[in-house]
Amino acid sequence: MNKICPICNGVLAPGIQAWHFKCMTCRYEKSDLQPTINDFSSHELINESDRETGLHQIRRSNFNKLINTISHIGNSGKTLVDVGCAHGWFVEAAMKKFDVLGIEPDEAVFRSTTAKGLPVRKGYFPDALEQSETFDVVVFNDVIEHIPDIDNVLRACHERLNKGGLLVLNLPSSDGFFYRLSKLFCRTGKIGFFERLWQKNLPSPHVHYFNSKNLSRLLTNKQFTIIKSGTLPTLGLDGLYTRISYTGKLGTLSKVFIYCAIAVALPFLRLLPSDIIYIVAKKT
Numbered sequence: 001m002n003k004i005c006p007i008c009n010g011v012l013a014p015g016i017q018a019w020h021f022k023c024m025t026c027r028y029e030k031s032d033l034q035p036t037i038n039d040f041s042s043h044e045l046i047n048e049s050d051r052e053t054g055l056h057q058i059r060r061s062n063f064n065k066l067i068n069t070i071s072h073i074g075n076s077g078k079t080l081v082d083v084g085c086a087h088g089w090f091v092e093a094a095m096k097k098f099d100v101l102g103i104e105p106d107e108a109v110f111r112s113t114t115a116k117g118l119p120v121r122k123g124y125f126p127d128a129l130e131q132s133e134t135f136d137v138v139v140f141n142d143v144i145e146h147i148p149d150i151d152n153v154l155r156a157c158h159e160r161l162n163k164g165g166l167l168v169l170n171l172p173s174s175d176g177f178f179y180r181l182s183k184l185f186c187r188t189g190k191i192g193f194f195e196r197l198w199q200k201n202l203p204s205p206h207v208h209y210f211n212s213k214n215l216s217r218l219l220t221n222k223q224f225t226i227i228k229s230g231t232l233p234t235l236g237l238d239g240l241y242t243r244i245s246y247t248g249k250l251g252t253l254s255k256v257f258i259y260c261a262i263a264v265a266l267p268f269l270r271l272l273p274s275d276i277i278y279i280v281a282k283k284t
């Protein structure tokens with residue numbers, strides 16, 4: 001694995017697990033976890049339909065906020081590509097304001113999204129695109145943190161954006177309360193939560209953990225200008241129980257206990273640093 005920080009070129013130091021690394025200068029974090037996308041065995045670990053229902057409410061509300069933000073910047077009615085569009089929730093919401101295309105590499109997910117009649121193409125970005133295809137907006141919702149070659153993908157974004165086009169990234173933040181809590185647990189030997197946030201042993205684990213500051217610096221290095229950045233809520237009550245259930249390893253009592261604890265704490269948790277950030281950047 002390349003042990004050089006993609007943001008500040010510092011040497012990455014060992015992290016808190018054998019597969020985890022961090023930059024002591026800009027606080028970027030990296031893993032060498034391997035993807036197993038389209039590998040049937042890891043798909044069995046998660047209940048795909050539970051996962052879909054559990055995440056839907058909070059994602060849909062966050063997607064609407066993002067779409068409003070982008071259209072206020074003045075790119076509505078134009079072409080948009082949603083990279084790694086999964087079940088097509090963002091594509092569906094964005095279709096009201098943009099001319100949308102989704103791209104999805106996972107065969108099973110691609111088939112179910114196409115069956116809903118949504119405009120999706122199978123494959124990876126940018127290989128799934130025609131040579132001459134360009135867009136006004138390129139969106140990555142919980143996707144960029146899964147892509148090992150970050151330099152190449154940002155270069156492709158720059159190439160595939162029209163003049164003044166927008167790159168929109170929505171992703172987990174290493175400044176988030178839950179992520180920091182998971183590191184604290186991990187240091188005391190309870191590694192499950194930390195592994196879960198990196199999506200270890202799931203079909204497509206995370207390879208990067210950014211925060212707003214180091215990600216902005218990376219985008220500036222790659223010829224983008226930051227237009228807007230902010231946070232989105234991590235948790236809502238709708239779909240929370242299904243979401244707690246979806247890795248399938250917890251007993252019912254534990255699930256109920258976790259649900260109640262989160263429900264009671266929710267108003268306070270909203271005051272803490274969010275685990276989801278977004279950045280809207282313009283092609284310079």
Ligand SMILES: [Zn+2]
Nearest residue numbers: 005008023026
């Ligand atoms: Zn660094």
